[in-house]
Amino acid sequence: MNAITLSTPLSEGEVRALRVGEEVILEGLIYGMRDRTHIEIFQYGKEPPVSLAGYPVLHTAPSLRRVGEKWEKVIIGTTTSARMDRFAPALFEKYGVRAIIGKAGLSEVSLAAMQRFGACYLALTGGAAALETLQIEEVEAVYWPHLHPEALYAFRVRGFGPLIVAMDSHGASLYAQVRTAAQARLASILGQGADA
Amino acid sequence: MKNCGELRRKTLPDAPQTSQASPLVDDNETPDWTGLEAAGARPRSSVSLPNEVVSGVLPGIDYELVEEVAKELYIRALKELPPDVAEALRRALQRETHPTARTVLKTILKSIEISETNRMLICQDTGLPLYMVTAGGPWALDGCRLKAALAAGTRRATLEHPFRGSTAHPITRDNPQDNLGQGMPIIYWDFAPEQDYLEIVMVPKGSGSENMSAMEMFTPADGLGAIKRFVVDKVVCSGGNPCPPGIIGVGIGGSFDSVGLLAKKAIVRPVGRRNPDPMFAALEEELEDAINRSGIGPMGLGGDTTTLAVHIEWSYTHITQNPVAVNNQCWAARRARARLWPDGRVEYGF
Numbered sequence: 001m002n003a004i005t006l007s008t009p010l011s012e013g014e015v016r017a018l019r020v021g022e023e024v025i026l027e028g029l030i031y032g033m034r035d036r037t038h039i040e041i042f043q044y045g046k047e048p049p050v051s052l053a054g055y056p057v058l059h060t061a062p063s064l065r066r067v068g069e070k071w072e073k074v075i076i077g078t079t080t081s082a083r084m085d086r087f088a089p090a091l092f093e094k095y096g097v098r099a100i101i102g103k104a105g106l107s108e109v110s111l112a113a114m115q116r117f118g119a120c121y122l123a124l125t126g127g128a129a130a131l132e133t134l135q136i137e138e139v140e141a142v143y144w145p146h147l148h149p150e151a152l153y154a155f156r157v158r159g160f161g162p163l164i165v166a167m168d169s170h171g172a173s174l175y176a177q178v179r180t181a182a183q184a185r186l187a188s189i190l191g192q193g194a195d196a
Numbered sequence: 197m198k199n200c201g202e203l204r205r206k207t208l209p210d211a212p213q214t215s216q217a218s219p220l221v222d223d224n225e226t227p228d229w230t231g232l233e234a235a236g237a238r239p240r241s242s243v244s245l246p247n248e249v250v251s252g253v254l255p256g257i258d259y260e261l262v263e264e265v266a267k268e269l270y271i272r273a274l275k276e277l278p279p280d281v282a283e284a285l286r287r288a289l290q291r292e293t294h295p296t297a298r299t300v301l302k303t304i305l306k307s308i309e310i311s312e313t314n315r316m317l318i319c320q321d322t323g324l325p326l327y328m329v330t331a332g333g334p335w336a337l338d339g340c341r342l343k344a345a346l347a348a349g350t351r352r353a354t355l356e357h358p359f360r361g362s363t364a365h366p367i368t369r370d371n372p373q374d375n376l377g378q379g380m381p382i383i384y385w386d387f388a389p390e391q392d393y394l395e396i397v398m399v400p401k402g403s404g405s406e407n408m409s410a411m412e413m414f415t416p417a418d419g420l421g422a423i424k425r426f427v428v429d430k431v432v433c434s435g436g437n438p439c440p441p442g443i444i445g446v447g448i449g450g451s452f453d454s455v456g457l458l459a460k461k462a463i464v465r466p467v468g469r470r471n472p473d474p475m476f477a478a479l480e481e482e483l484e485d486a487i488n489r490s491g492i493g494p495m496g497l498g499g500d501t502t503t504l505a506v507h508i509e510w511s512y513t514h515i516t517q518n519p520v521a522v523n524n525q526c527w528a529a530r531r532a533r534a535r536l537w538p539d540g541r542v543e544y545g546f
C-alpha cells in the first residue's frame with residue numbers, strides 16, 4: 001500500500017480525507033505527552049506554552065539526555081493510549097489537536113469526538129522504538145522540563161511512520177472491526193470440540 | 197460459617213487412629229534430630245556438615261562476577277532480541293496475507309535491525325527486572341550474597357548504561373530511578389543437581405504485555421473447554437495492547453501463586469520448542485491455531501498473525517481446583533541467559 005505523506009500542522013480537510021486502513025507518513029513537528037502532561041493541563045489547569053492546533057500528539061515517555069542547553073534522544077517509544085483516553089476529546093475540542101499517535105486505540109467516546117471535531121487516531125507499531133527514535137530528527141523543545149519524562153515535547157520528525165489510520169473522522173475503528181470479527185469467529189473456533 | 201463447619205464434619209471421613217509415617221520420609225535417611233530437639237538443642241548443631249568444610253571442598257562462586265553478569269544480562273536483554281523470536285517474526289511475515297499486518301511486521305523487523313546495527317534498546321520500556329536462577333550441584337552458594345549481587349547488577353546496568361528506571365512504589369508512585377525498590381529485582385530460585393554450572397536468565401518484562409495477563413480459578417467440572425476459552429478470550433480482549441504477535445505463556449495447575457510462575461516460565465521458553473508432554477504439546481498447537489484464526493493480528497489491527505507461539509507449563513494441582521494463568525508476552529520477547537562455571541568461565545546466550 002502506498003503511504004500518504006502529510007506535513008504538520010494538519011488541516012481539517014486533510015484529516016477528514018483519511019480512512020481507516022490507510023497508511024500515513026508524517027513530516028514536521030509533532031508533540032509528545034503522557035499521563036502526567038495531560039494531568040497538568042486538564043486537572044491542574046495549566047495552559048500549554050505552545051499552540052497545539054493542527055498538530056498530532058504522540059503518546060510517549062522519552063529517554064533523553066541533557067547536554068548543555070540541548071536535549072539529546074536516547075530512546076523514544078510509544079505507550080498504550082487507553083490510559084490517556086479520557087483527555088482525548090478535550091484535546092480535539094479545546095486545543096484543536098488533529099491526530100493522536102499511539103498504540104492500541106481509544107474508546108468510542110473519543111471516536112465520536114474525532115467525528116465531531118475532525119481528528120483521527122494513527123497507530124504506531126508498539127515496541128519499534130529503535131526505528132521511531134531514528135525518525136525523530138530532533139528534540140526541538142521540552143516544555144515543563146521538571147515533569148520529564150512526562151513533560152511536553154516538541155519533536156521534529158522526518159519520514160515518521162508508517163502509521164496506520166486506525167480510527168477516522170467518519171466513525172470507523174479498525175480495532176472495533178477486528179474485535180467484532182474475532183468474537184464472531186471465536187464462537188465457531190471454540191465451539192468445535194472445546195469441551196473435549 | 198456454622199453450616200460450612202457442620203458440612204465438613206459430616207463429609208470428612210474419621211481421622212485415622214494410627215499415625216502412619218509419611219512416604220516421603222525415609223527413616224534411615226533422616227538425620228537423628230528428634231532426640232536433640234526434645235532436649236531443646238537446635239538441629240543445626242547436630243548436623244556434621246559445618247559450612248567451612250563444605251566451602252573447602254565444593255566449588256564456590258565469585259559474587260563480583262555475578263554482579264557483573266547481572267548487569268550485562270540486563271543490558272543484553274534490552275538490546276538483543278533472541279534469534280528464535282526474530283526468526284519466528286520473519287516466518288510470520290512470509291505467511292501473512294493481510295496488507296496492514298504485513299506493514300506492521302515489516303516495521304517490527306526493520307526496527308529490530310536498527311537496534312542491532314546501532315546497539316540501541318529494542319523497546320523504550322526497560323521492564324521490571326526479573327532473574328531466574330538455577331543452581332547446579334554441588335556448589336557452595338551463599339544465597340544472600342547472590343541476591344545482593346543481582347540487585348547491585350540491576351542498579352549498575354540502569355545507572356551506568358544508562359536507561360530508564362521503570363520501578364515505582366505502588367501507592368506513592370515514587371521512582372527510585374535505579375530499577376530497585378522493595379521486592380526488586382524479582383528473583384526465582386531453582387536447583388538442578390545434574391547441572392555443573394549456575395544459570396541466570398534475565399527477563400525484563402514490559403508493562404504493555406504484562407498488564408494484559410490474568411489468572412482464574414476453575415473447578416474440575418469446568419473442564420478443558422473452560423481453559424481454552426479463557427486463554428483465547430484473554431488474547432482477543434487484549435487486542436493491540438500487548439504489542440502482538442508475541443508469546444502466550446499459559447500456566448495450568450499448581451496453586452494461586454505457582455500458576456503465575458508457570459505462565460512466566462512458559463514465556464521464557466524459546467519459540468519453536470514444544471512442551472515435551474504430547475498432550476500439552478497438542479494443546480499448545482490447538483490454542484495457537486485458535487488464537488491466530490481470531491484475526492486480531494499484529495498490533496490488533498487485523499491479520500493472520502496474533503501469536504508466534506503458545507507455551508504451556510503445568511503441574512499437579514488440588515483435587516478441587518484448576519488454576520489457569522495467562523502471561524502475555526509482546527513481540528519484543530526479551531530474555532538473556534548466562535552460565536557461570538566455578539573456574540570463572542561465563543557463557544552468554546538466550
Ligand code: SF4
Nearest residue numbers: 127319402404439526
Ligand atoms: S508491550 Fe512490549 S513491545 Fe510493547 S511497548 Fe511494552 S515492552 Fe515494548
